[in-house]
Amino acid sequence: MSDQQYRVILAKLGLDGHDRGIKVVARILRDAGMEVIYLGLRQTTASIIAAAEEEDADAIGLSMHNAGHLTLGPKMMEAISDAGLKIPLIIGGIVPDEDIAELEKIGIAAILGPGASAEEVAATVRDAISARD
Amino acid sequence: MSHSDNSIPQLFEQTLSGERRSLGKLLSIIEKGGEPADDVAGLAHQKAGNTHVIGITGAPGSGKSTLTGRLIENISKIGKKPAVLAVDPSSPLTGGAILGDRIRMDDLAGEGSFIRSMATRGHSGGLALAVPAAIQLFDAAQYNPVIIETVGVGQVEVDVAGTADTTVVVVTPGMGDAVQANKAGLLEVADIFVVNKSDRPGANDTRRDLDLMLDLGHLSGLEEKTGYRPPIIMANSLEGEGAEEILTAIESHASHLAESGSFQIRQEQRTLMEIQNRLELLIGSVSKDALQSESGKLIISEVLDRSISPSEAAKSIASSIIKDFT
Numbered sequence: 001m002s003d004q005q006y007r008v009i010l011a012k013l014g015l016d017g018h019d020r021g022i023k024v025v026a027r028i029l030r031d032a033g034m035e036v037i038y039l040g041l042r043q044t045t046a047s048i049i050a051a052a053e054e055e056d057a058d059a060i061g062l063s064m065h066n067a068g069h070l071t072l073g074p075k076m077m078e079a080i081s082d083a084g085l086k087i088p089l090i091i092g093g094i095v096p097d098e099d100i101a102e103l104e105k106i107g108i109a110a111i112l113g114p115g116a117s118a119e120e121v122a123a124t125v126r127d128a129i130s131a132r133d
Numbered sequence: 134m135s136h137s138d139n140s141i142p143q144l145f146e147q148t149l150s151g152e153r154r155s156l157g158k159l160l161s162i163i164e165k166g167g168e169p170a171d172d173v174a175g176l177a178h179q180k181a182g183n184t185h186v187i188g189i190t191g192a193p194g195s196g197k198s199t200l201t202g203r204l205i206e207n208i209s210k211i212g213k214k215p216a217v218l219a220v221d222p223s224s225p226l227t228g229g230a231i232l233g234d235r236i237r238m239d240d241l242a243g244e245g246s247f248i249r250s251m252a253t254r255g256h257s258g259g260l261a262l263a264v265p266a267a268i269q270l271f272d273a274a275q276y277n278p279v280i281i282e283t284v285g286v287g288q289v290e291v292d293v294a295g296t297a298d299t300t301v302v303v304v305t306p307g308m309g310d311a312v313q314a315n316k317a318g319l320l321e322v323a324d325i326f327v328v329n330k331s332d333r334p335g336a337n338d339t340r341r342d343l344d345l346m347l348d349l350g351h352l353s354g355l356e357e358k359t360g361y362r363p364p365i366i367m368a369n370s371l372e373g374e375g376a377e378e379i380l381t382a383i384e385s386h387a388s389h390l391a392e393s394g395s396f397q398i399r400q401e402q403r404t405l406m407e408i409q410n411r412l413e414l415l416i417g418s419v420s421k422d423a424l425q426s427e428s429g430k431l432i433i434s435e436v437l438d439r440s441i442s443p444s445e446a447a448k449s450i451a452s453s454i455i456k457d458f459t
Protein backbone atom coordinates (compact mmCIF):
# COMPACT_ATOMS: atom_id res chain seq x y z
CA MET A 1 0.00 0.00 0.00
CA SER A 2 1.38 3.36 -0.92
CA ASP A 3 2.40 5.69 1.84
CA GLN A 4 0.46 8.48 0.19
CA GLN A 5 -3.17 7.39 0.11
CA TYR A 6 -5.14 9.87 -1.94
CA ARG A 7 -8.56 10.84 -0.64
CA VAL A 8 -11.05 12.12 -3.18
CA ILE A 9 -14.48 13.63 -2.62
CA LEU A 10 -17.05 12.68 -5.24
CA ALA A 11 -20.30 14.59 -5.46
CA LYS A 12 -22.96 15.91 -7.69
CA LEU A 13 -24.06 19.52 -7.42
CA GLY A 14 -27.59 20.72 -7.99
CA LEU A 15 -30.82 18.98 -8.69
CA ASP A 16 -29.97 16.58 -11.41
CA GLY A 17 -30.63 13.04 -10.32
CA HIS A 18 -28.44 10.52 -12.12
CA ASP A 19 -25.77 8.83 -10.11
CA ARG A 20 -24.76 6.03 -12.41
CA GLY A 21 -21.73 7.79 -13.85
CA ILE A 22 -20.41 9.00 -10.53
CA LYS A 23 -20.76 5.53 -9.01
CA VAL A 24 -18.71 4.08 -11.84
CA VAL A 25 -16.02 6.69 -11.20
CA ALA A 26 -16.08 5.85 -7.48
CA ARG A 27 -15.31 2.23 -8.24
CA ILE A 28 -12.59 3.13 -10.72
CA LEU A 29 -10.81 5.28 -8.17
CA ARG A 30 -11.18 2.67 -5.44
CA ASP A 31 -9.75 0.04 -7.77
CA ALA A 32 -6.87 2.41 -8.45
CA GLY A 33 -6.13 2.36 -4.71
CA MET A 34 -7.70 5.67 -3.71
CA GLU A 35 -10.10 6.40 -0.88
CA VAL A 36 -13.32 7.85 -2.23
CA ILE A 37 -15.53 9.86 0.08
CA TYR A 38 -18.82 9.50 -1.66
CA LEU A 39 -21.29 12.32 -1.08
CA GLY A 40 -23.76 11.44 -3.80
CA LEU A 41 -26.48 13.64 -5.21
CA ARG A 42 -27.89 17.07 -4.49
CA GLN A 43 -24.90 18.60 -2.78
CA THR A 44 -24.30 22.29 -2.33
CA THR A 45 -20.95 24.04 -2.63
CA ALA A 46 -21.04 24.56 1.13
CA SER A 47 -21.64 20.89 1.93
CA ILE A 48 -18.83 19.88 -0.42
CA ILE A 49 -16.39 22.34 1.15
CA ALA A 50 -17.30 21.21 4.67
CA ALA A 51 -16.73 17.59 3.69
CA ALA A 52 -13.42 18.43 1.99
CA GLU A 53 -12.18 20.09 5.19
CA GLU A 54 -13.33 17.41 7.58
CA GLU A 55 -12.07 14.61 5.35
CA ASP A 56 -8.81 16.39 4.48
CA ALA A 57 -9.49 15.58 0.84
CA ASP A 58 -6.76 15.75 -1.79
CA ALA A 59 -9.18 16.48 -4.64
CA ILE A 60 -12.82 17.13 -5.43
CA GLY A 61 -14.53 15.38 -8.32
CA LEU A 62 -17.83 16.81 -9.50
CA SER A 63 -20.13 15.03 -11.85
CA MET A 64 -22.42 17.09 -14.05
CA HIS A 65 -24.96 16.14 -16.60
CA ASN A 66 -27.26 18.83 -17.75
CA ALA A 67 -24.92 21.48 -19.07
CA GLY A 68 -24.45 22.97 -15.63
CA HIS A 69 -20.70 23.13 -16.02
CA LEU A 70 -20.50 26.78 -17.06
CA THR A 71 -22.38 27.99 -14.00
CA LEU A 72 -21.68 25.32 -11.40
CA GLY A 73 -18.03 24.80 -12.35
CA PRO A 74 -17.06 28.42 -11.66
CA LYS A 75 -19.24 28.48 -8.55
CA MET A 76 -17.44 25.49 -7.10
CA MET A 77 -14.04 26.98 -8.02
CA GLU A 78 -14.99 30.16 -6.24
CA ALA A 79 -16.08 28.25 -3.14
CA ILE A 80 -12.79 26.35 -3.09
CA SER A 81 -10.71 29.49 -3.33
CA ASP A 82 -12.89 31.39 -0.84
CA ALA A 83 -12.29 28.58 1.63
CA GLY A 84 -8.57 28.85 0.98
CA LEU A 85 -8.37 25.22 -0.06
CA LYS A 86 -5.56 24.29 -2.39
CA ILE A 87 -6.95 21.15 -3.90
CA PRO A 88 -7.78 20.42 -7.53
CA LEU A 89 -11.31 20.33 -8.90
CA ILE A 90 -12.04 17.77 -11.60
CA ILE A 91 -15.25 17.81 -13.56
CA GLY A 92 -16.83 14.80 -15.17
CA GLY A 93 -19.64 14.95 -17.70
CA ILE A 94 -20.45 16.04 -21.19
CA VAL A 95 -18.64 19.31 -21.79
CA PRO A 96 -18.51 20.72 -25.35
CA ASP A 97 -14.99 21.35 -26.65
CA GLU A 98 -15.50 25.10 -26.80
CA ASP A 99 -16.25 25.23 -23.07
CA ILE A 100 -13.23 23.20 -22.01
CA ALA A 101 -10.79 26.05 -22.53
CA GLU A 102 -13.07 28.34 -20.57
CA LEU A 103 -13.15 25.97 -17.60
CA GLU A 104 -9.43 25.37 -17.68
CA LYS A 105 -8.86 29.11 -17.70
CA ILE A 106 -10.64 29.53 -14.37
CA GLY A 107 -8.45 26.86 -12.83
CA ILE A 108 -10.40 23.64 -13.14
CA ALA A 109 -7.70 20.98 -13.14
CA ALA A 110 -9.22 18.52 -15.57
CA ILE A 111 -12.36 17.59 -17.42
CA LEU A 112 -13.30 13.98 -18.00
CA GLY A 113 -15.75 13.14 -20.76
CA PRO A 114 -18.04 10.12 -20.74
CA GLY A 115 -15.68 8.27 -23.08
CA ALA A 116 -12.72 8.29 -20.68
CA SER A 117 -11.30 4.87 -19.89
CA ALA A 118 -10.76 3.67 -16.33
CA GLU A 119 -7.01 4.20 -16.74
CA GLU A 120 -7.55 7.75 -17.97
CA VAL A 121 -9.87 8.57 -15.09
CA ALA A 122 -7.44 7.30 -12.47
CA ALA A 123 -4.40 8.88 -14.12
CA THR A 124 -6.14 12.24 -14.50
CA VAL A 125 -7.07 12.38 -10.83
CA ARG A 126 -3.64 11.22 -9.72
CA ASP A 127 -1.86 13.75 -11.95
CA ALA A 128 -4.12 16.59 -10.85
CA ILE A 129 -3.26 15.85 -7.23
CA SER A 130 0.45 15.37 -7.67
CA ALA A 131 0.67 18.62 -9.67
CA ARG A 132 -0.45 20.47 -6.51
CA ASP A 133 1.78 18.64 -4.04
CA MET B 134 -1.09 17.74 1.84
CA SER B 135 1.49 19.01 4.25
CA HIS B 136 2.80 22.53 4.35
CA SER B 137 5.91 23.48 6.24
CA ASP B 138 4.07 26.13 8.27
CA ASN B 139 1.64 23.48 9.44
CA SER B 140 3.63 21.92 12.22
CA ILE B 141 1.87 19.46 14.47
CA PRO B 142 1.83 21.72 17.57
CA GLN B 143 0.46 24.55 15.44
CA LEU B 144 -2.24 22.39 13.90
CA PHE B 145 -3.10 21.21 17.38
CA GLU B 146 -3.43 24.75 18.72
CA GLN B 147 -5.68 25.63 15.78
CA THR B 148 -7.74 22.51 16.39
CA LEU B 149 -8.27 23.49 20.01
CA SER B 150 -9.47 26.88 18.88
CA GLY B 151 -12.06 25.26 16.66
CA GLU B 152 -10.47 25.17 13.21
CA ARG B 153 -12.02 22.25 11.45
CA ARG B 154 -9.49 22.05 8.68
CA SER B 155 -6.62 21.66 11.13
CA LEU B 156 -8.53 18.88 12.83
CA GLY B 157 -9.03 17.25 9.44
CA LYS B 158 -5.29 17.38 8.79
CA LEU B 159 -4.36 15.99 12.20
CA LEU B 160 -6.74 13.09 11.63
CA SER B 161 -4.86 12.32 8.41
CA ILE B 162 -1.57 12.36 10.27
CA ILE B 163 -3.01 9.94 12.80
CA GLU B 164 -4.16 7.67 10.00
CA LYS B 165 -0.74 7.58 8.37
CA GLY B 166 0.82 6.27 11.58
CA GLY B 167 4.44 6.39 12.67
CA GLU B 168 6.19 9.02 14.80
CA PRO B 169 4.05 11.98 13.68
CA ALA B 170 0.90 10.06 14.59
CA ASP B 171 2.34 9.29 18.01
CA ASP B 172 3.10 12.98 18.49
CA VAL B 173 -0.50 13.95 17.71
CA ALA B 174 -1.84 11.20 19.96
CA GLY B 175 0.44 12.40 22.75
CA LEU B 176 -0.80 15.98 22.53
CA ALA B 177 -4.42 14.87 22.35
CA HIS B 178 -4.04 12.57 25.31
CA GLN B 179 -3.06 15.45 27.58
CA LYS B 180 -6.31 17.28 26.88
CA ALA B 181 -8.69 14.36 26.62
CA GLY B 182 -10.88 12.60 29.16
CA ASN B 183 -14.12 14.51 29.00
CA THR B 184 -16.15 13.01 26.22
CA HIS B 185 -18.62 10.16 26.15
CA VAL B 186 -17.67 7.57 23.52
CA ILE B 187 -20.52 5.76 21.78
CA GLY B 188 -19.83 2.72 19.62
CA ILE B 189 -22.36 1.78 16.96
CA THR B 190 -21.95 -1.58 15.33
CA GLY B 191 -23.96 -4.20 13.50
CA ALA B 192 -24.16 -6.12 10.25
CA PRO B 193 -23.41 -4.41 6.90
CA GLY B 194 -26.40 -2.43 5.73
CA SER B 195 -28.30 -2.65 9.00
CA GLY B 196 -28.72 1.12 9.02
CA LYS B 197 -25.88 2.21 11.32
CA SER B 198 -25.09 5.37 9.37
CA THR B 199 -28.73 6.35 8.93
CA LEU B 200 -29.25 5.87 12.66
CA THR B 201 -26.08 7.82 13.46
CA GLY B 202 -27.39 10.65 11.31
CA ARG B 203 -30.58 10.71 13.39
CA LEU B 204 -28.63 10.66 16.63
CA ILE B 205 -26.40 13.59 15.69
CA GLU B 206 -29.44 15.47 14.45
CA ASN B 207 -30.98 15.21 17.91
CA ILE B 208 -27.72 15.80 19.73
CA SER B 209 -27.04 18.97 17.74
CA LYS B 210 -30.53 20.25 18.55
CA ILE B 211 -29.73 20.37 22.23
CA GLY B 212 -26.65 22.47 21.51
CA LYS B 213 -23.99 19.80 21.80
CA LYS B 214 -21.18 19.20 19.31
CA PRO B 215 -21.02 15.54 18.29
CA ALA B 216 -18.20 14.00 16.25
CA VAL B 217 -18.54 10.86 14.18
CA LEU B 218 -15.79 8.52 13.08
CA ALA B 219 -17.22 6.20 10.43
CA VAL B 220 -14.98 3.23 9.74
CA ASP B 221 -15.34 1.26 6.50
CA PRO B 222 -13.25 -1.59 5.13
CA SER B 223 -10.56 -0.99 2.52
CA SER B 224 -10.37 -3.29 -0.46
CA PRO B 225 -7.77 -5.92 0.41
CA LEU B 226 -6.77 -6.08 -3.24
CA THR B 227 -6.09 -2.44 -4.06
CA GLY B 228 -6.04 -0.68 -0.70
CA GLY B 229 -8.69 1.68 -2.03
CA ALA B 230 -12.09 2.23 -0.47
CA ILE B 231 -15.46 3.78 -1.10
CA LEU B 232 -16.46 5.58 2.07
CA GLY B 233 -20.19 6.13 1.81
CA ASP B 234 -21.30 6.61 5.38
CA ARG B 235 -21.53 10.37 5.51
CA ILE B 236 -23.99 10.46 2.64
CA ARG B 237 -26.58 9.26 5.22
CA MET B 238 -25.58 11.85 7.80
CA ASP B 239 -24.71 15.07 6.01
CA ASP B 240 -28.23 16.42 5.69
CA LEU B 241 -28.94 15.80 9.34
CA ALA B 242 -25.68 17.02 10.83
CA GLY B 243 -25.93 20.29 12.71
CA GLU B 244 -23.50 23.18 12.28
CA GLY B 245 -21.25 22.14 15.11
CA SER B 246 -20.88 18.47 14.23
CA PHE B 247 -17.86 16.88 12.59
CA ILE B 248 -17.91 13.72 10.48
CA ARG B 249 -14.83 11.83 9.44
CA SER B 250 -14.64 8.71 7.29
CA MET B 251 -11.84 6.27 7.96
CA ALA B 252 -10.81 3.26 5.92
CA THR B 253 -9.38 0.22 7.66
CA ARG B 254 -6.37 0.26 5.30
CA GLY B 255 -5.62 -3.31 6.20
CA HIS B 256 -2.24 -2.65 7.79
CA SER B 257 -1.87 -4.62 10.97
CA GLY B 258 -2.76 -2.77 14.10
CA GLY B 259 -3.36 0.42 12.15
CA LEU B 260 -6.99 0.74 13.07
CA ALA B 261 -6.40 -0.32 16.65
CA LEU B 262 -4.02 2.62 17.09
CA ALA B 263 -5.71 5.18 14.87
CA VAL B 264 -9.19 4.95 16.37
CA PRO B 265 -8.26 5.63 20.01
CA ALA B 266 -6.01 8.47 18.90
CA ALA B 267 -8.78 9.98 16.79
CA ILE B 268 -11.22 9.68 19.70
CA GLN B 269 -8.83 11.53 21.99
CA LEU B 270 -8.29 14.22 19.40
CA PHE B 271 -12.03 14.80 19.08
CA ASP B 272 -12.19 14.77 22.86
CA ALA B 273 -9.43 17.37 23.14
CA ALA B 274 -11.26 19.52 20.58
CA GLN B 275 -14.31 19.34 22.87
CA TYR B 276 -16.56 17.23 20.73
CA ASN B 277 -19.06 15.40 22.86
CA PRO B 278 -20.19 12.71 22.35
CA VAL B 279 -17.86 10.94 19.96
CA ILE B 280 -19.64 8.27 17.92
CA ILE B 281 -17.71 5.43 16.28
CA GLU B 282 -19.43 3.46 13.55
CA THR B 283 -17.89 0.12 12.62
CA VAL B 284 -19.20 -2.89 10.75
CA GLY B 285 -19.73 -5.69 13.21
CA VAL B 286 -17.52 -8.20 11.44
CA GLY B 287 -13.89 -8.71 12.31
CA GLN B 288 -12.33 -8.70 15.75
CA VAL B 289 -10.75 -5.28 15.55
CA GLU B 290 -13.98 -3.68 14.37
CA VAL B 291 -15.99 -5.29 17.14
CA ASP B 292 -13.33 -4.36 19.71
CA VAL B 293 -13.27 -0.77 18.56
CA ALA B 294 -17.00 -0.35 19.07
CA GLY B 295 -17.11 -2.70 22.03
CA THR B 296 -14.66 -0.69 24.10
CA ALA B 297 -16.74 2.48 23.87
CA ASP B 298 -18.38 3.84 27.01
CA THR B 299 -21.72 2.85 25.55
CA THR B 300 -22.00 0.30 22.76
CA VAL B 301 -25.12 0.24 20.60
CA VAL B 302 -25.67 -2.92 18.58
CA VAL B 303 -27.95 -2.56 15.58
CA VAL B 304 -29.91 -5.57 14.36
CA THR B 305 -32.61 -5.78 11.72
CA PRO B 306 -35.71 -7.93 11.33
CA GLY B 307 -35.09 -11.04 9.32
CA MET B 308 -34.41 -14.68 9.68
CA GLY B 309 -31.88 -15.28 12.39
CA ASP B 310 -30.38 -11.80 12.50
CA ALA B 311 -30.26 -11.86 16.26
CA VAL B 312 -28.60 -15.27 16.11
CA GLN B 313 -26.03 -13.94 13.65
CA ALA B 314 -25.25 -11.07 15.96
CA ASN B 315 -24.74 -13.57 18.75
CA LYS B 316 -22.26 -15.54 16.66
CA ALA B 317 -20.30 -12.43 15.76
CA GLY B 318 -19.80 -11.73 19.45
CA LEU B 319 -21.91 -8.61 19.26
CA LEU B 320 -24.33 -9.49 22.02
CA GLU B 321 -21.62 -9.57 24.62
CA VAL B 322 -20.54 -6.03 23.87
CA ALA B 323 -24.04 -4.57 23.64
CA ASP B 324 -25.17 -2.02 26.18
CA ILE B 325 -28.17 -1.09 24.08
CA PHE B 326 -29.90 -3.01 21.32
CA VAL B 327 -31.60 -1.27 18.46
CA VAL B 328 -33.96 -3.20 16.22
CA ASN B 329 -33.65 -0.90 13.21
CA LYS B 330 -35.89 -1.08 10.14
CA SER B 331 -38.72 -1.84 12.53
CA ASP B 332 -41.02 -0.78 9.70
CA ARG B 333 -40.25 -4.17 8.21
CA PRO B 334 -42.06 -7.42 8.96
CA GLY B 335 -40.64 -9.56 11.74
CA ALA B 336 -39.39 -6.72 13.93
CA ASN B 337 -41.25 -8.00 16.96
CA ASP B 338 -39.84 -11.49 16.48
CA THR B 339 -36.35 -10.05 16.45
CA ARG B 340 -37.08 -8.17 19.61
CA ARG B 341 -38.34 -11.32 21.28
CA ASP B 342 -35.27 -13.31 20.12
CA LEU B 343 -33.00 -10.70 21.66
CA ASP B 344 -34.99 -10.70 24.86
CA LEU B 345 -34.69 -14.45 25.07
CA MET B 346 -30.97 -14.32 24.52
CA LEU B 347 -30.62 -11.78 27.29
CA ASP B 348 -32.62 -14.09 29.58
CA LEU B 349 -30.33 -16.98 28.77
CA GLY B 350 -27.12 -15.01 28.87
CA HIS B 351 -24.91 -14.31 31.85
CA LEU B 352 -25.54 -11.34 34.03
CA SER B 353 -23.17 -8.62 33.01
CA GLY B 354 -21.04 -7.06 35.72
CA LEU B 355 -23.11 -3.94 35.39
CA GLU B 356 -26.33 -5.86 35.75
CA GLU B 357 -25.09 -7.42 38.97
CA LYS B 358 -24.14 -4.07 40.41
CA THR B 359 -27.00 -1.86 39.33
CA GLY B 360 -29.66 -4.07 37.83
CA TYR B 361 -28.87 -2.67 34.42
CA ARG B 362 -30.18 -4.77 31.59
CA PRO B 363 -29.51 -3.73 27.98
CA PRO B 364 -32.74 -2.22 26.66
CA ILE B 365 -34.08 -3.18 23.25
CA ILE B 366 -35.30 -0.21 21.29
CA MET B 367 -37.30 -0.27 18.09
CA ALA B 368 -36.25 2.25 15.46
CA ASN B 369 -37.14 3.35 11.99
CA SER B 370 -34.18 5.52 11.14
CA LEU B 371 -35.57 6.54 7.77
CA GLU B 372 -38.19 8.47 9.74
CA GLY B 373 -36.10 9.21 12.79
CA GLU B 374 -38.34 7.10 15.01
CA GLY B 375 -36.60 5.77 18.08
CA ALA B 376 -33.66 8.16 18.00
CA GLU B 377 -34.73 10.11 21.05
CA GLU B 378 -35.40 6.97 23.00
CA ILE B 379 -31.93 5.70 22.11
CA LEU B 380 -30.33 8.91 23.35
CA THR B 381 -32.25 8.65 26.59
CA ALA B 382 -31.09 5.04 26.93
CA ILE B 383 -27.49 6.15 26.33
CA GLU B 384 -27.82 8.69 29.12
CA SER B 385 -29.33 6.19 31.47
CA HIS B 386 -26.54 3.74 30.65
CA ALA B 387 -24.01 6.45 31.39
CA SER B 388 -25.50 7.10 34.81
CA HIS B 389 -25.49 3.37 35.62
CA LEU B 390 -21.83 3.34 34.64
CA ALA B 391 -21.10 6.26 36.91
CA GLU B 392 -23.09 4.83 39.82
CA SER B 393 -21.41 1.47 39.74
CA GLY B 394 -17.91 2.75 39.19
CA SER B 395 -17.89 0.96 35.86
CA PHE B 396 -17.19 4.15 34.00
CA GLN B 397 -13.78 4.20 35.58
CA ILE B 398 -13.29 0.51 34.81
CA ARG B 399 -14.13 0.99 31.14
CA GLN B 400 -11.72 3.87 30.83
CA GLU B 401 -9.07 1.70 32.41
CA GLN B 402 -9.85 -1.19 30.08
CA ARG B 403 -9.65 1.07 27.08
CA THR B 404 -6.36 2.51 28.22
CA LEU B 405 -5.00 -0.94 28.92
CA MET B 406 -6.03 -2.14 25.50
CA GLU B 407 -4.45 0.85 23.85
CA ILE B 408 -1.16 0.32 25.62
CA GLN B 409 -1.26 -3.38 24.89
CA ASN B 410 -1.90 -2.78 21.19
CA ARG B 411 0.98 -0.35 21.03
CA LEU B 412 3.23 -2.67 22.98
CA GLU B 413 2.49 -5.62 20.72
CA LEU B 414 3.15 -3.56 17.64
CA LEU B 415 6.36 -2.21 19.08
CA ILE B 416 7.60 -5.64 20.11
CA GLY B 417 6.55 -7.05 16.76
CA SER B 418 8.63 -4.57 14.84
CA VAL B 419 11.61 -4.88 17.18
CA SER B 420 11.59 -8.68 16.82
CA LYS B 421 11.39 -8.40 13.08
CA ASP B 422 14.42 -6.13 13.10
CA ALA B 423 16.26 -8.51 15.41
CA LEU B 424 15.57 -11.47 13.14
CA GLN B 425 16.88 -9.59 10.15
CA SER B 426 20.03 -8.40 11.89
CA GLU B 427 23.39 -10.16 11.54
CA SER B 428 23.14 -11.88 14.91
CA GLY B 429 19.56 -12.86 14.08
CA LYS B 430 20.69 -14.55 10.88
CA LEU B 431 23.39 -16.37 12.80
CA ILE B 432 20.83 -17.73 15.23
CA ILE B 433 18.58 -18.84 12.39
CA SER B 434 21.45 -20.76 10.83
CA GLU B 435 22.09 -22.47 14.14
CA VAL B 436 18.48 -23.61 14.16
CA LEU B 437 18.81 -24.78 10.57
CA ASP B 438 21.84 -26.93 11.35
CA ARG B 439 19.98 -28.19 14.39
CA SER B 440 22.43 -27.05 17.01
CA ILE B 441 19.66 -25.13 18.81
CA SER B 442 15.86 -25.43 18.80
CA PRO B 443 13.46 -22.75 17.48
CA SER B 444 12.29 -22.06 21.00
CA GLU B 445 15.86 -21.60 22.25
CA ALA B 446 16.42 -19.27 19.32
CA ALA B 447 13.35 -17.20 20.21
CA LYS B 448 14.42 -16.96 23.86
CA SER B 449 17.93 -15.95 22.94
CA ILE B 450 16.67 -13.23 20.60
CA ALA B 451 14.18 -12.07 23.21
CA SER B 452 16.85 -11.68 25.85
CA SER B 453 19.04 -9.65 23.50
CA ILE B 454 16.07 -7.39 22.72
CA ILE B 455 15.41 -6.86 26.40
CA LYS B 456 19.05 -5.92 26.91
CA ASP B 457 18.73 -3.35 24.12
CA PHE B 458 15.73 -1.80 25.86
CA THR B 459 17.27 -1.53 29.30
Ligand SMILES: Nc1nc2c(ncn2[C@@H]2O[C@H](COP(=O)(O)OP(=O)(O)OP(=O)(O)O)[C@@H](O)[C@H]2O)c(=O)[nH]1
Pocket residue numbers: 192193194195196197198199200234237284329330331332333368369370371372
Ligand atom coordinates in the same frame (compact mmCIF):
# COMPACT_ATOMS: atom_id res chain seq x y z
N1 LIG C 1 -36.83 0.45 5.73
C1 LIG C 1 -35.82 0.98 6.39
N2 LIG C 1 -34.64 1.19 5.75
C2 LIG C 1 -33.62 1.71 6.44
C3 LIG C 1 -33.73 2.08 7.81
N3 LIG C 1 -32.55 2.59 8.21
C4 LIG C 1 -31.73 2.52 7.14
N4 LIG C 1 -32.36 2.02 6.05
C5 LIG C 1 -31.82 1.81 4.70
O1 LIG C 1 -30.88 0.74 4.77
C6 LIG C 1 -29.82 0.96 3.84
C7 LIG C 1 -28.48 0.90 4.55
O2 LIG C 1 -28.40 1.97 5.45
P1 LIG C 1 -27.02 2.51 6.04
O3 LIG C 1 -27.34 3.52 7.05
O4 LIG C 1 -26.10 2.88 4.95
O5 LIG C 1 -26.51 1.16 6.74
P2 LIG C 1 -25.09 0.88 7.39
O6 LIG C 1 -25.31 -0.15 8.45
O7 LIG C 1 -24.42 2.13 7.81
O8 LIG C 1 -24.32 0.25 6.17
P3 LIG C 1 -22.75 -0.05 6.03
O9 LIG C 1 -22.01 1.09 6.65
O10 LIG C 1 -22.55 -0.18 4.57
O11 LIG C 1 -22.52 -1.34 6.78
C8 LIG C 1 -30.10 2.30 3.19
O12 LIG C 1 -30.73 2.08 1.97
C9 LIG C 1 -31.02 2.97 4.17
O13 LIG C 1 -31.87 3.92 3.56
C10 LIG C 1 -35.00 1.86 8.46
O14 LIG C 1 -35.19 2.12 9.64
N5 LIG C 1 -35.97 1.32 7.70
Ligand SMILES: [Mg+2]
Pocket residue numbers: 197198199233234282
Ligand atom coordinates in the same frame (compact mmCIF):
# COMPACT_ATOMS: atom_id res chain seq x y z
MG1 LIG D 1 -22.53 2.86 7.30
